Amino acid sequence: MTNQLDTFFGAMSDPTRRAVIERLASGPASVSELHAPHQMALPTFMRHLRVLEDTGILRSIKKGRVRTCHIEAGPLIEAQGWLAWQRTIWEQRMDRLEALAQEISAHEKD
Numbered sequence: 001m002t003n004q005l006d007t008f009f010g011a012m013s014d015p016t017r018r019a020v021i022e023r024l025a026s027g028p029a030s031v032s033e034l035h036a037p038h039q040m041a042l043p044t045f046m047r048h049l050r051v052l053e054d055t056g057i058l059r060s061i062k063k064g065r066v067r068t069c070h071i072e073a074g075p076l077i078e079a080q081g082w083l084a085w086q087r088t089i090w091e092q093r094m095d096r097l098e099a100l101a102q103e104i105s106a107h108e109k110d
Contacts, residue, residue, distance in 0.1 A: 005082055008075050011055040016040070016048050021057065024071040031060075031067045 011017055020034050035045045049069065052058035057076065060069045 004075070004078060007055050008057070008079050011051050011057060012079075014048065014051075016045070017052055020048065020052060020069075021071060021076075024058065024069060028068050028070045031069065034069060 012021070016038060019037070023029060023034060031046070031049065034049070035042055038045055049058060049060070053060060055075060056072055058069050059072050060067050062068075
């Protein structure tokens with residue numbers, strides 16, 4: 001799973017790819033629609049889509065001359081689960097740190 005997370009977070013580290021995922025969250029879109037807001041050559045943009053597709057975050061289907069992209073929830077759900085686990089760990093650590101600070105403060109008042 002660590003390798004999958006590395007691949008996922010590597011893919012999501014780029015703002016163009018994050019923008020594509022944000023757009024696809026509202027529904028499928030053609031490559032032309034996804035490319036329109038980005039100021040880059042189409043071959044460069046296609047490399048971003050290929051990274052997302054290789055990671056499993058995006059799936060595309062070609063019908064005639066139009067390639068339509070869809071978001072795949074699986075990798076997003078896995079990352080969300082890992083982030084929730086990390087959040088729990090850090091919240092527990094912060095709770096223990098707060099309890100320690102209160103204990104130290106109470107001892108200093110005595």
